[in-house]
Amino acid sequence: MSKKGFNPPVRGRDLLIDGLLNAGYLESAKGLVRKMTKGGFVPDVGTFNCLAEALWKSDEIDFCVDLFHDVCGLGFCPDMDTYKVMITMTSKIGKVDEAFRILHRSVEDGLRPFPVYMLQS
Numbered sequence: 304m305s306k307k308g309f310n311p312p313v314r315g316r317d318l319l320i321d322g323l324l325n326a327g328y329l330e331s332a333k334g335l336v337r338k339m340t341k342g343g344f345v346p347d348v349g350t351f352n353c354l355a356e357a358l359w360k361s362d363e364i365d366f367c368v369d370l371f372h373d374v375c376g377l378g379f380c381p382d383m384d385t386y387k388v389m390i391t392m393t394s395k396i397g398k399v400d401e402a403f404r405i406l407h408r409s410v411e412d413g414l415r416p417f418p419v420y421m422l423q424s
Contacts (some may be wrong), residue, residue, distance in 0.1 A: 306380050317350040332357070333366065340370070345377045352384050359392045368393060368401060376409075383414055390416075 316339060323332035332354060336346065344352070351374065358367040371389055375381065381389075386409040394402040409416060 316344060317347050320346065320350050321353060323355055326392065327363055329357055329363075333363075336370065340373050340377065343377060345374055345379050348380065348382050348385060351381070352388060355385065355388045355392070356399065364392050364396055364398075368398075371405075381409070381412070383409075383416075386414060386416070 315334075317415075320332050320335060323329075323335065339346075351371075355367050355371070358364065358370075359364060368389070371381075384407060389405045390402045390409075393399075393405065406416065
């Protein structure tokens with residue numbers, strides 16, 4: 304895209320990623336997100352949450368956790384839904400230490416987990 308002089312705005316990139324996910328092109332969406340994050344692109348929370356759900360369904364949790372930490376380092380601001388997905392997916396595959404790290408990060412970000420949501424994880 305950018306090699307040909309086309310560099311869409313953030314919302315355009317989010318729409319492109321969402322479109323790839325909706326069409327079932329997870330690998331293409333992953334590659335695009337990886338390339339964009341290397342260039343400093345930070346997806347919006349809705350796009351990240353959609354991508355996280357798709358990665359979870361495809362058992363690509365390690366990629367999702369790495370991406371989560373990468374985009375947080377770029378200034379991504381997770382919401383409660385992001386944390387819920389990340390904590391649930393990591394705890395369900397036995398990565399309890401990672402789930403607690405993410406939980407502690409959510410508290411540091413000023414979010415308060417709901418007891419019911421924690422019981423579901």
